[in-house]
Amino acid sequence: FYIFSGFFEEIDEETIKNLKNKDMLNEVLNEVSEEIPNIKKALIDERDEYIALKILEKYREGKKIVAVIGAGHLEGVKNIIEENLIKETFAHRKTELEKIPQKRSKAKIIAYVIPIFFISLVIYGFYSKGLNFTLNILIAWTLINGTLSALGVVFALGHPFSVLTAFAAAPITSLNPALAAGWFAGLTEAKMRMPKVKDFEDLSKLNRLRDYWKNNITRILLVVAFANVGSVIGTFVALPYLLSLF
Template sequence: MCMKNIDRIKLKDRELILIGTAHISKKSIELVNETIKKEAPDVVGVELCQNRYNTLTDKKKWQNTKIIEIIKEGKAYLLLTNLILSIFQKKLGSKLDVLPGAEMIAAIKQAKKQNAKITMLDRDIQITLKRAWAKAKFREKAKIFYGLFEGLIITEEVDEKLIEEMKAKDMMTHMIDELGRQMPDAKKVLIDERDIYIANKILETKGKKIIAVVGAGHVAGIKKHLKKKQDIKCLEETPKKSKLLKTLNYAIPAIVIGLILAGFVFGKSIDVGISMLLYWFLINGCLTAFAVMFALPHPLTIISVFIAAPFTSLNPTIGAGIIGGYVEAKMRGPKVKDFENLNQLITVSGFWKNGISRILLIVVFANIGSSIATFIALPYLISLL
């Protein structure tokens, strides 16, 4: 048993055994199984939230989820980010014949064998991603996506030895420190907040002997926050849009509508207002349709975003991407089970071959194209007055 990845901590009259793992390591699975079997704990806690646990253990339910429901619920960006992370881990895991999260599933199975109570320690993944995205600056968001896509196209070989080196505490600490330097706001949500959350979940867990299975990168932070219980309700809240952003969401459409009305009322002739409407429709429709074409959609999807973009740009409650994604899903009708075919998604080009990921790209490209078109159209409208 590799003792250097195990920490024994006294919590008053209770004992906590903290196991730091690599998420795609065979040795981590062996370590988890051996430790739980030997220690016979009352409770086994795993670094999973209920949603991630359900996804890992009830794959049929996830596979049969219709992508159109995800688009309606506004989860396309979150799902795309989650997908890229999953592919990156599976790409590494495929080289080692280990699936991501295998050590967590191993911990759950071993706990069930020994009739130990099982508890989920992590915060809901949707809340974590929403908080990270909301708090990260634009530069940090760009770095995150660059890093994720870079991970998809890596060609260097990854072996068990490298994974074990990554799991070593000194290297993991260095990586986290680097993340904090490059992306401090994202690190706070992805690492620091979850350290606090997991530590407090452990403190709330009842049992004389507790085993907690967590990623090696969280061990140091969890140990630090085990010293004092904290209120974690604020960490479970999804961030609300800032007042400035809310104001802009309504102010920009109001400005556009005001300019067009001014064209009809104060223009030299009615032709000014008509010209402004024409500019608005053509610039918005053409640029959004052009952006969507990069996702190689169904022809009706291109037509739908061309027609919808001039209207959705004036409506803060719906984006052109939702319309485009909805039409694409209706025309080709894929389900989330397409994600299981990861052979298509090991490379960046695979995103255009898979029906699900292509829909997500359509949503993203349409919204980006529509936003750019709005800011390009404004100077043209002003120039016509």
């Protein structure tokens, strides 16, 4: 709660001082661990482990070490060092942490199939059917893709501007594997209905499905998700329809 509320409220010196307190720091880290364990693992746990293993590496080389680390990493690094002082396999784990995941080339190729196919249809339509036919293809693509993405935002009870954003973005983002209509709709939703501290406090009180539509934070996530789903459906509805026009 303390971490996320900082994005929406000013943090005074007293709050910063409290966060440096060991008990308060542990409370914050425990809360992050409960609410978003995957993020804590990547941003804190794995960093703790890597820092500790680097220190151990230099220690076993017989070097004197002075390590300056953030307060949030202190306890974790200390515990890992104490555990690994009696182990001989820490080097293998360090290698694992340093390994960069390989890019999934197949997934990347598949992601570009749809835009290449659509552009090919447009070019073929222009040369075989003329300008008016090409314009009809573009209009149909925009209406189908944009409308279904916008309907997704409506289902998420998004702000009207978020609906319009999804409609405008979906026909374009569907042709760019690096973008998604939901991102733009979600940003608009966050801007128009900025989450308050109370929304963060109420996250633990989301007991019923409909509660997710009432909380400004979870509604943003719903807008992102349903806008993207609508855009995907729109893509797979639009392409067969465009083919039927030839």
